Amino acid sequence: MKTWTRFQARTGGTLTPDLPNLELSDAGGSFTTLDRTQLPLNAFDKDIVPANALVQVWAPATLGVRFPTVADMEGEQVNVRSDQVSGTQWECGTFQNYNGGWQSLPTITLTGNRGGSLLVEWAGYAFSWNHFAQTTNATAPANPKHIRLRILVGGVTVAEHIGPAIMETFRIFGHIFVPAGDIQVTLQWRAPGAGPDDPLNDVTVNAYDLAQYHLAGMKFLAICRSR
């Protein structure tokens, strides 16, 4: 609860130029923001509460509707993309151009974040060639080709998922309380390596690399319940 720290100018008082300043500065200062104990029941509705008063949404439109936003590759992962594959495959990750480890999609900055309860949601679909998940020399354990996914907010992992395999959709979301200020979100994926019996090339012409991993149809949403 906040209380007034200065009495109001009274009728008949001596008026000086600084007196209005003091009154105005008190009223205009941040200490006059309202909190729950000062707000009556049923005080608000949508007509007097602007859209961003209680919540901030960083939606695909501000990030190109689809994410990432690279031209002609909207919604697709772009960091590991080989054009050495057959014309009947996607240009995507192969064993030749992907050496393992976490791959980051372009960093997303939540500009003007006022802090609060942040929910990050990331969805799309993925391809992972599962043909050689279990082979003569990969049985115990086998080598299922799940593409692992994780969401980082300010460098902190807030959600991690074993991820999709074969050809299927995914949706992953995480939550964290964040302080006010611009904050960065990073979406990462990590594919398993080749098993002991995985072929690396199409032998017909011995020129095609084999499509192994891809992410597409991706979109991103961040919702911060700030007030």
Added chain:
Amino acid sequence: MSLPTRPAVREGTLITSAGLDAQFDGFATGSLDINEENLREFAIDLPQLPDAKGEVGQGVILKRAAATVIGTGAMTHGSPVSVASYAGATFPTPHPVEDGAGNPTPLSLGASGWAMSAGDVLRVYYDLSVRPRLTETGAGQSPGVLAPYGIELDVFGSPSTTTAGDGMFAWLLWLQWDITDNTLTSFVPVPNQSDFDQAIPGVLGAYGDEVPLSASTCPVPPWIDYDDDSVRGQIQGISLALPIRWRGASGCYFYVPVTNVTVYGLRVVIAGVAHARNSGGINYWSWAPTVADGGDTYLEYTSGGLTAILHRGVV
């Protein structure tokens, strides 16, 4: 906004009644908005919000929400709806999810629809219980080896090669909406989603569309290619197709309107079988009619859900 909008009174300034009034008028707000500048963190919660006023809750954050059961509505898989794989020369007409009696099961958003404007975000989620069928499997080789698909691999202990499935086939489910009227007879793909009905540049006779235009798409593998006998990069037998049992297919879609638009309904449609392609540096979904193979490949489904929510707050 209710911050002072006038400069501070300076010492030595002549005091007049009009000037003094103007200083205090600076506090007046045109809209009486209670916004982020004059609310403390967590200042508003349920006690401060009145009952619903025509929109979901108070419309302060969430404006609209709706959900429906799509498909047969049955919890069991006894009487599924069947979708044939496309065997034509161009592109299929997508099959709208229906109740098994020929009646589509779209999500109606009411006679007036949902009016969306800048600052809103539409979120749509769907799921469907599906079963990709491949009746010729068993001893059969993977349909994934059908030309022009598949990849050529060495055979273990032999100078010969064999074709293996590349795992890039899929049934496709995607979203359409009706932004014309509530008769729900004018469905078109949602923005950034294609009906995959375009000729693919540079590939004669191939139809489909760009992967970037699959924002609401859910791919479902029609089978799983595998070979559990391979040794050091070489196949011992043949590439096999493992039939897939009932599974849950799901997808979602986000949309932020750049201009005012009213959406009256949404529906899920299905077509297949598609396969990957690339041309000119762009990835495509391309219809693969050879996979139809005498009707052995089809998709069954029963029921699922389609949910839409509209809320505001886009920065």
